[in-house]
Amino acid sequence: MQQLQREPQERRRTARVLAQASAAELADLWREWPDRxxxxxxxxxxxxxxxVQARTGGTGDRFHLGEATATRATVAVRSADDEAIGTAYVLxxxxxxxxLAAIFDxxxxxxxxxxVREEVxxxxxxxxxxxxxxxRADARSTVVDFFTVARENDSNDEEDDE
Known part of the structure; x- marks a missing residue:
């Protein structure tokens, strides 16, 4: 069995894409895949x-945030002239x-x-x-610019105090 070597960065990227895809998206792509x-x-x-670990302030000391459920799978995919192993972890x-993520991996x-790189x-x-x-656009539309709000209310209130 000759497994093609992949760069670690490329492997992380493809694993992330497969894990973040929905199961329905992967099922549709697999259903349409010819010569499975x-x-x-x-x-x-x-x-x-x-x-699950986190960092204080995003960059500080690590601490245990809690536990999360994850699912893993490892498969062997075989065709007439080829065999490879794929592994996937999803939250x-x-x-x-x-x-399905393991199959595409x-x-x-x-x-x-x-x-697979081009079509999946x-x-x-x-x-x-x-x-x-x-x-991001939806979240950005709800941002309040507090500097502007503070400046609008920064009038001379001495008259109100009298």
């Missing part, structure tokens, strides 16, 4: 708890999501890697960026 490889579950999908108890380690990762990443931009 044989999929064998190596581990899972199984749910468990992970410890929450979503076995179908973890399994496995395909990223196979001869179909370029096709790029499409999902574009959708996620559009959703994020929309959320």
């Amino acid at each position: 490889p044989e999929v064998e579950y190596v581990r899972g999908p199984e749910s468990g708890l992970v410890m 929450g108890s979503h076995p179908e999501h973890a399994a 496995g395909l990223l380690g196979s001869v179909q890697a370029n096709r 990762i790029a499409v999902l990443e574009q959708r996620q960026n559009a959703r994020d931009a929309e959320r």
